Amino acid sequence: EAGVVQSPRYKIIEKKQPVAFWCNPISGHNTLYWYRQNLGQGPELLIRYENEEAVDDSQLPKDRFSAERLKGVDSTLKIQPAELGDSAVYLCASSLLRDSGNTIYFGEGSWLTVV
Amino acid sequence: ELKVEQNPLFLSMQEGKNYTIYCNYSTTSDRLYWYRQDPGKSLESLFVLLSNGAVKQEGRLMASLDTKARLSTLHITAAVHDLSATYFCAGRRKTSGSRLTFGEGTQLTVNP
Structure with a gap:
């Protein structure tokens, strides 16, 4: 079974440019997460979807970040315009809401460098 | 707000030795996760x-x-080099849905 798939894996952009990341969760998983991981730190949640609904976006910097999950499957995270401080790994994860163990599976991440 | 602290943050150990990584959290967490990251x-x-x-x-x-x-x-018994990685613990507050709060991670190096 395929895991969580993310693209692009690596992206280098100049500040003030836009960037978008795409995520395809594990088939059948209705909960999707975007986390940001700064170097040497643990991941921090940006946004969580249950099906198509964003149920937790309290930590998403809404002035420059946006996300969508059309049809409750794939998701896109956009940053516009990017700032130097946005350099990080953006991790997508998914889980099954009714899984009592609630294991959350992570993708390999999209590594962003803003120069 | 849930806070999660791990210690040590860096751990260098020899193969064959035992060691424990600790994860403390600040408030009620209804489940606790451990992850490995290479x-x-x-x-x-x-x-x-x-x-x-x-x-x-x-x-x-x-x-x-x-x-x-x-x-x-997280207890490591008779460590081997393949266990070298960063280990994260994460807690979840029931009131915050499925949001995980991660610790800073413990970078483990197992030396031959």
Whole structure:
């Protein structure tokens, strides 16, 4: 079974440019997460979807970040315009809401460098 | 707000030795996760601990949870080089849905 798939894996952009990341969760998983991981730190949640609904976006910097999950499957995270401080790994994860163990599976991440 | 602290943050140990990584959390967490991350890779789920006294083992790793002390431990038995990685614990508050709060991670290096 395929895991969580993310693209692009690596992206280098100049500040003030836009960037978008795409995520395809594990088939059948209705909960999707975007986390940001700064170097040497643990991941921090940006946004969580249950099906198509964003149920937790309290930590998403809404002035420059946006996300969508059309049809409750794939998701896109956009940053516009990017700032130097946005350099990080953006991790997508998914889980099954009714899984009592609630294991959350992570993708390999999209590594962003803003120069 | 849930805060999660791990210690040590850096751990260098010899093959064959035992050691424990500690994970303290600040407020009620209804489950505790342990993940492994290799350099440049994503997080691999190791354990999900659901209740007080829960103990899970996989190979040379054993995780436990004491909800009264707000403490989880990851015990490494007879370490081997392949265990070198960064280990994260993460807690979840029931009131915050499925949001995980991660610790800073423990970077483990096992030397031959």
